Amino acid sequence: MSTSTFNRRWAAVILEALTRHGVRHVCIAPGSRSTPLTLAAAENGAFICHTHFDERGLGHLALGLAKSGGEPVAVIVTSGTAAANLYPSLIEAGLTGERLILLTADRPPELIDCGANQAIRQTGMYASHPSQTLSLPRPTPDIPARWLVSTIDSAMGQLRAGGLHINCPFAEPLYGEPDASGLPWQQALGDWWQEDTPWLREEQELGCARQRDWFFWRQKRGVVVAGRLSAREGEQVAAWAKTLGWPLIGDVLSQTGQPLPCADLWLGNARAVTELNEAQVIIQFGASLTGKRLLQWQATCHPQEYWLVDNLEGRLDPAAHRGRRLVAEVADWLEMHPAEKRAPWAQSLAPLSEQARARVGQMTETFGEAQVASRLPQLLPHQGQLFLGNSLVVRLVDALAQMPAGYPVYSNRGASGIDGLLSTAAGVQRAVARPTLAVVGDLSALYDLNSLALLRQCPAPFVLLVVNNNGGQIFSLLPTPVNERERFYCMPQNVDFSHGAAMFGLNYQAPQSWEELTAVMDNAWRTPGATVVELKVEETAGTRTLQQLLAQVSHL
Template structure:
């Protein structure tokens, strides 16, 4: 069998092995050295294949698919800097838990460090960031297909969260007629006709239970909810309400935030006094957004601080005395039934509701960065989903909006970077086929503008709101010289996105009236298979200043 044919046979085993671990989607960038992997993937009828010319965006596109589907997603790229472009999305997956399999084609060892074209040192290039790594040898008949499939299965069996990097060196020729000799593959026998993995690993399912829960569930507790799933957010809300404990829900909590605007009222003197009585804090999920909530998390001193999340990290920057339960949230809730009780801090709920009413009177029916954050729930599509970009806008939504309970909300909240946001939105929509509202900042849009092409032919309507506040206005409140702040932090670009929408074939809309904007978005949800880029031009630091001012005003309520 020729080298080109054996490269493909080797790749077919890799791809089929990954499919047995629920990999349904694979995202492919163009490249010569990755041809064996691309041919193997596109020839396998069990896979949905997608492409993008920008490897950085491709990695985030896969991240979005995995985020929404809760399944492993593959990525194929060629050798060289194409591999390095995957680094940001790989890091994000490690922090937020999505399972991404990065298949990177490589030159064989004899072509490294000798001036050969497009050859870099790729082995373990991602250092400690992947959860699993497999540095394969060049394809050779001297290694059995049983070893290859077992090695991949072993890594996938141990991939509980984050990225799996498989580095795949291939020797030339990479192209040619594919010969029909399957002898090397046939050592796997009937495995080819099954749908199970070659190597299965049995894990003992530890049931996480606190033996003293019957004592703690009668104490004065507070529930903090970070990034969790829609179903978990709903279950946590009902569970906490049964206990009579207040819920401080992050923008990504999907709890319905029954104590809205927490990042305003947490500074209220009476709220601080009430929260000093807390004996136990239970936190579900991580990646908290609001500054005031983070400050309270760091400063609170309960007798016990418990964290429940499937990600195997401490997730507690304050290092409280307490317990970390590394498990699925639903399993933990099922094992820790609430002790039904009345709300122990009625006044805290009154403060939250009073704050929400105050914000309503300040921001309702206006068109600004702060008001669009408050009124965002009115733009959400029925049976749809929301993606919120990082930077200032997510902080404003967290502070002002009250999102519906169990409504799917996504964000790249791990490393909290502004790269890859548009491509992540595209991936989320691909995985769910739901109407999708995305809202990001102007610098974020510029950072990933190539990925607007991924929104060209959606399976359901997409509305992408770009908040154009002319730069990184999250830095506008920094206490530094204004010229330095503008030139090196905010960095105003003085651009508009009309031509970008036209270039990538998207509809475009700009408005200076809230009612017109609302009508346009609500009508657009009736359109099929179209994307709308909606640009909202706002005064530079208005959003940041409004947030700062309202925190001060709420203290006096």
């Protein structure tokens, strides 16, 4: 029996089983111990294989592919700290629901805890963060292939959201020309190899019963809060709320069109809060709210009931409201709970929102973070998509811009970290091949700088807009100690991203005005490949503008 050949057959069953559950993209990092998995993926014509030399970026590439593609994505890495580098993307997927299958190659048991090279304790290494974990045995013909395939099928059938960690130990030798070793073991699966269905089907239907008293609640004064939604869901929620006559407060990720724009400004106005507090029921669709004022109001409101509808399990309500947690697909829930045409009740919110929007248009910052954030919809590519990073700019966009309804917007707002943002954006584009605008801060870009390598292979125009305010200026909005703020919080790096773009052979532009920026963007959407656009802005101008606008709108 050839160990290297049987390793390959074992891995081939694992990878083929994944194809039966919608896995089409496989992200692979270089490594020796993972050779059986890598070669099995390469030989399977159902897969599109992506590579990256950095496992942390690779995990986030897979995360982005899963975000926009909507299907589970597999990741293959070698043993040791390579597997540990997948932790951030796994954590994010667990919070936002993307399905990642982490195939971590491992040393066999006899090489663990004995001083062997590149051997760490990988079994259970991700603790509670995967939705499920499989620790496979070392490949052996003593275990039937039907056990292996049904084990994979069972885990995939139960994976509704988050990560599945499959730890795969392989003994050496790992290399060698394949022979007939283990062929009867593999052929025992019969015509399964020629079919396209799982060996074992486990149905885990997601459903939510219709609320029997909905006819009663839809006649009350209600408010709709929209968090992270898909483009289709955002449009449906907006239409549903409009029919009911309920005000809709839409997050930048809601894709509802934000019918009451600049909510994070006007929610600082006492008149608005007073009127919203008249609501008898609040229904929130989707989690992950961005705006600080929205979160503050959400935490302090006291309706008779607070309902939260999302397809992810868990409470998802840090304010612990009295009400209902409804686990369901948003579109299905809306169909089961039709709106009844009613006149709008919160009449003062629309004029207040319009006044806040007008103040944004009058702001004195001529060319900087705040202006770019408020005008961001004008920079979006036609039939494209937007990825927003977790820096000051996402809060400025949420507070100052009105995003178009149904326009795809993605982010990593689960754990809200700045790691892996460039690689996630690259994955978001690769899954659907749409023109893509990604907006991140300078520290975020530095944190994932080597993932600029992924932008050398763009299936459509891609613009990475780096807003360089020389550090983490979001800390200027917080009561951080002034004397220590620069050294320990903002950490200015005084960098120029032209060098990073040149290192990876990417187009680079540094416009100095709004007119130059629009011209650069228009040209970039007509140019194949990626363009890095760096906006060097005054360090604290964006935070000052936001604080000034908040003060003005609070007194309207």
